[in-house]
Amino acid sequence: MTEKTPRSLRLGVAGPVGTGKSSVIATLCRHLRDEFALGVITNDIYTDEDARFLKSAGVLPEERIRAVETGACPHTAIRDDVTMNLMAVEDMERDFAPLDIVLVESGGDNLTATFSPALVDAQLFVLDVAGGGDVARKGGPGIARADLLIINKIDLGPHVDVDVAQMVADAEGAREGKPVLALSRKHPDTIEKLCDWVRQLHAAHAAGHHTPVDPGPMAPHHHPHDSNHAHGHSHD
Amino acid sequence: MARAAGGSAALLLLADGRLPAGGYAHSGGLEPAVTAGRITDMAGVERFLIGRAETAGLTAAAFAAAACSRAARDDLSDLSGLEAELDARIPSPELRTVSRNLGRQLRRAMAGIHPHPHYATLGAAPHQPIVMGVAAAVLGLGPRDAALAILHETNSGAAAAAAKVLRVDPFEVHAILARMADRLDRLAGEAAAAAAGPACDLPAPASPLADIAAEHHRRTHVRLFAS
Amino acid sequence: MYVSSPPEPVGLANRMTARAALATELSGGASRIRALRSDGPLVLRPSHPKGAEPLTHRRPDVARVSLAAGTAGPLGGDDYALSIHVGGGSTLVLQEVSAMLVLPGATGGRSRTAVDIRVESGATFVWWPEPIIAAHRCDHEHDIRIEIAPDARMILREEAILGRHGEMPGDFASRLRITRGGLPLYDQRLRFGPGAEGADGPAILGDAGAVGSVIVVDPVWVDDAPPALPFHRDAARTPLAGPAVAIAAIAADSLALRRLLSRGVQDLGAPWAA
Ligand SMILES: Nc1nc2c(ncn2[C@@H]2O[C@H](COP(=O)(O)OP(=O)(O)O)[C@@H](O)[C@H]2O)c(=O)[nH]1
Ligand SMILES: [Mg+2]
Numbered sequence: 001m002t003e004k005t006p007r008s009l010r011l012g013v014a015g016p017v018g019t020g021k022s023s024v025i026a027t028l029c030r031h032l033r034d035e036f037a038l039g040v041i042t043n044d045i046y047t048d049e050d051a052r053f054l055k056s057a058g059v060l061p062e063e064r065i066r067a068v069e070t071g072a073c074p075h076t077a078i079r080d081d082v083t084m085n086l087m088a089v090e091d092m093e094r095d096f097a098p099l100d101i102v103l104v105e106s107g108g109d110n111l112t113a114t115f116s117p118a119l120v121d122a123q124l125f126v127l128d129v130a131g132g133g134d135v136a137r138k139g140g141p142g143i144a145r146a147d148l149l150i151i152n153k154i155d156l157g158p159h160v161d162v163d164v165a166q167m168v169a170d171a172e173g174a175r176e177g178k179p180v181l182a183l184s185r186k187h188p189d190t191i192e193k194l195c196d197w198v199r200q201l202h203a204a205h206a207a208g209h210h211t212p213v214d215p216g217p218m219a220p221h222h223h224p225h226d227s228n229h230a231h232g233h234s235h236d
Numbered sequence: 237m238a239r240a241a242g243g244s245a246a247l248l249l250l251a252d253g254r255l256p257a258g259g260y261a262h263s264g265g266l267e268p269a270v271t272a273g274r275i276t277d278m279a280g281v282e283r284f285l286i287g288r289a290e291t292a293g294l295t296a297a298a299f300a301a302a303a304c305s306r307a308a309r310d311d312l313s314d315l316s317g318l319e320a321e322l323d324a325r326i327p328s329p330e331l332r333t334v335s336r337n338l339g340r341q342l343r344r345a346m347a348g349i350h351p352h353p354h355y356a357t358l359g360a361a362p363h364q365p366i367v368m369g370v371a372a373a374v375l376g377l378g379p380r381d382a383a384l385a386i387l388h389e390t391n392s393g394a395a396a397a398a399a400k401v402l403r404v405d406p407f408e409v410h411a412i413l414a415r416m417a418d419r420l421d422r423l424a425g426e427a428a429a430a431a432a433g434p435a436c437d438l439p440a441p442a443s444p445l446a447d448i449a450a451e452h453h454r455r456t457h458v459r460l461f462a463s
Numbered sequence: 464m465y466v467s468s469p470p471e472p473v474g475l476a477n478r479m480t481a482r483a484a485l486a487t488e489l490s491g492g493a494s495r496i497r498a499l500r501s502d503g504p505l506v507l508r509p510s511h512p513k514g515a516e517p518l519t520h521r522r523p524d525v526a527r528v529s530l531a532a533g534t535a536g537p538l539g540g541d542d543y544a545l546s547i548h549v550g551g552g553s554t555l556v557l558q559e560v561s562a563m564l565v566l567p568g569a570t571g572g573r574s575r576t577a578v579d580i581r582v583e584s585g586a587t588f589v590w591w592p593e594p595i596i597a598a599h600r601c602d603h604e605h606d607i608r609i610e611i612a613p614d615a616r617m618i619l620r621e622e623a624i625l626g627r628h629g630e631m632p633g634d635f636a637s638r639l640r641i642t643r644g645g646l647p648l649y650d651q652r653l654r655f656g657p658g659a660e661g662a663d664g665p666a667i668l669g670d671a672g673a674v675g676s677v678i679v680v681d682p683v684w685v686d687d688a689p690p691a692l693p694f695h696r697d698a699a700r701t702p703l704a705g706p707a708v709a710i711a712a713i714a715a716d717s718l719a720l721r722r723l724l725s726r727g728v729q730d731l732g733a734p735w736a737a
Contacts (some may be wrong), residue, residue: 071262071461073260073261077258077261082256084258087341205333256645280665283661283665284664287666289668290661321647321650324704329704436640436647439732443667444653444695445667447701448697448713452696452699
């Protein structure tokens, strides 16, 4: 229905809770807001915490940051039933036309949730060193096939006994040549690499050269530690 | 547009909680009632669901049925009148917004799933029951089907939410739904009968606690569900 | 008639039908009562300011009428109708002398009260009734229809008490439908009692002993009605889809209910706060 309006690049940011998705979005906004017209959609498990964090960080005008409430099903909202997010993105594109990039942060409740290509054109998957050096090796659709895998908080490597170079190498092994970026907000060179990656992606999207890929569905999973996690929908 | 074989499969499609229209983010007022301390156990869940079906459920069902019969006649001129009548029956602005958000979402989903020119003629943010009625008509279903679809979808959605906000046995949740099956059938019949009359006479059952709790919920800092 | 035959049902024989009417007009800059017709138990009388009164606080140029229920009731089978016409530019304050007790008739049967109200252009209507008490085993339908002109204003209160002290209420339904310039503004039918399943549950009234609301319509709110305000666990002010708000509350008893509703009205500030 909104096919006629020029489409922004819709970029998803997925990854487990606490790995730094909101921080990555804040960083991108700070560094790219003078080059690109930006909007942000956050997805929350409880209320609108992430949207509030980003608003209070002052990285964008408040009205360009909107929260989608996902009813404690953040993985559904980016994968099985993207309607709420899709409409939030479309509304944002309409209200601030023309937008160059809309960033969508997933609610990030687990390691396997990835965005549906019906919602985003490309996605980042964020891991952090504090989650342990072997997380990258374990793979999964986001780690293996997201457009960019970020290993975040590398400044913490020495403090959590993680060999960052090894973790990056493991990740690269799991990704068959797709890019991996070691990132820390304390290392400006890594931030610049992230921004460059987004710039190139946007250029490819604008030129019509970018083809969205689907990292693939979630692995079959159950919730052994969380008996309350019942759903009104099934996982496949 | 009526379906030869009864259209039962199309009805199941429309009533399915997995229809990708964002319904899973809402508890139909159940979480607000739990937060307010008015539901603490399964008996409370059942009483809540019964009360809700008899009030908000009946209203939604009647408006879905009314929209369906109008859309089936290709008479969409009157749908804005239905919108206004429904607004008058929802004192809480929060619940009016929720209904319109769900309506937009349902239209967005159905316009992709089963396109039809009717969807474009609905206003910017149509109420969910109106869209449900139009969707039912587009699928060749009748007013009673439209009523049943929204009754089932909203009832099972609220029931499913119980599993997330209370300590419950999911089999007990479905036992309640099974006990309510006859009730939903009866309410769908009432809704369809009312839909044949003028819009001003559509049911208008009040549920003061649902309105009050919805406004509190919007202002609650920690919540699982949007409503 | 033979003494051995069953007696005529008393309730049916004593069914009461009452048709009362009230109209005001603006004349010489002051509001005056143009028509006042009491009928049977519906006794209308010109009155004087009585207690707190929104909008027209003790103003002399206002038409004031009080409605007194002449007998207990309505009882099952009774049929009361009241028609009110607030003429263009006039102000009517309608008050009640005491609470209305709705009782079952000797043979059951439903009692009905219908109130039909027109508030004309530029008029002001203040309706400050006392509670309706739905006694055990009553069966009552209360039906209020109001058509208000787009530039008229209005405030009205409704309070229902679920049974006399310590008793379960009978079946009670109260519909209030307000249209403004012919378009629907507010339409709610509240039901409770044994026939209203789920009414005593957490979606509708819980264990409340009293429920009520105040509806306020003011054309100056066309662009911004007062915002929603849940001001108590059991009470909220909600702007309607039009220049109007509803203040709704439930409470354990009539006193607590009145307190919540009054607080909601006070929160609206001038000129509504009484
Ligand atoms: N040391 C360090 N901490 C970081 C970095 N990026 C984010 N954090 C912290 O990690 C925590 C979680 O970040 P957040 O962006 O909220 O994660 P999200 O849940 O994935 O959105 C916060 O306390 C951040 O300050 C980083 O590069 N280095
Ligand atoms: Mg976050």
